[in-house]
Structure formats: structure tokens, C-alpha cells
Amino acid sequence: MTRLYRTIASASAAVGALALAGCAVQPTSTILSRLPEPATATGDARALTPAERKRYDEIDRQVLREQNDAIAADAAMRAWSYYAPYYAPAPVTFYGGYSNGGWGPRWGTGFGYGYPGW
Structure with missing residues (x-):
């Protein structure tokens, strides 16, 4: 009976390998040839107005502040997790x-x- 199971298992593995091998097709060109040209990637970037720059700077400061708070909370959680099994x-x-x-x-x-x- 084990020989039958081995035969079925090896046949299933072979069919699966052949099915997956059919999905692996080499691309027709290199990856770099599909990237856009450097000039077209930047586009027409307009300068920010002082109000926009101020608003983006405020957003950046807020994000950095929240990120630092999250990092500090994660560090505190990791430090206290040493004691968690006893005090849980x-x-x-x-x-x-x-x-x-x-x-x-x-x-x-x-x-x-x-x-x-x-």
C-alpha cells in the first residue's frame, strides 16, 4: 500500500513541477529597456509656493514627531516585554x-x- 502512495505522491509532484515550469517564461526584453527615459520621468515640476512649502514642512515635522513617538513606544514595549510573562x-x-x-x-x-x- 505504501508503494501506491509513493507512486501517487511522486506523480503529483511531477505534475505540479511541470505545471509551475510552464508559468516560467523568459521576458522578451531586459528590465532596463522597459523603464522610462530620465527626462520623461521627472516631467514638468513646478516650484512650490511659500505657502505650499510651509504646509509640507509642517506635515513633515508632524510625521517625524509621530514616527519618533511610535519608535519610542515600540522600544518601551520591547523593554517591558521581558517582564510580561510574569506580570501578565x-x-x-x-x-x-x-x-x-x-x-x-x-x-x-x-x-x-x-x-x-x-
Whole structure:
């Protein structure tokens, strides 16, 4: 029976390889020949007015400020993630309580019931 499975598996692999090989066609030209000319890529760029430049500078400063905040928050999260397995709260509390014992601290395998404040 295993010989039949091997034959089916190898035949399936061969058919799959042939099907994928049919999709691999060499391009008719080089990639660089399909790029636009440098002069046409820039186009007619008009100069920004002072108001537009001021607005774009404000947007740039805002983006950089938000990016720095996100980087700092990510760094803080990574620093505190070292302690997360120990200080992580239980994923669900049932009326303010949960059982203990089982696989590790603060995680349980049984059923626990506690009134909030007990």
C-alpha cells in the first residue's frame, strides 16, 4: 500500500513541477529597456509656493514627531516585554477571580469563582 502512495505522491509532484515550469517564461526584453527615459520621468515640476512649502514642512515635522513617538513606544514595549510573562494578568477573569495551579503562576486548569473584592 505504501508503494501506491509513493507512486501517487511522486506523480503529483511531477505534475505540479511541470505545471509551475510552464508559468516560467523568459521576458522578451531586459528590465532596463522597459523603464522610462530620465527626462520623461521627472516631467514638468513646478516650484512650490511659500505657502505650499510651509504646509509640507509642517506635515513633515508632524510625521517625524509621530514616527519618533511610535519608535519610542515600540522600544518601551520591547523593554517591558521581558517582564510580561510574569506580570501578565489572566486573560479572562470570572467575577473578579480565577483558579490557581496548573501550568504556571496565575494560570489555572480548574474553575474558580470569586466575588469582586474577595
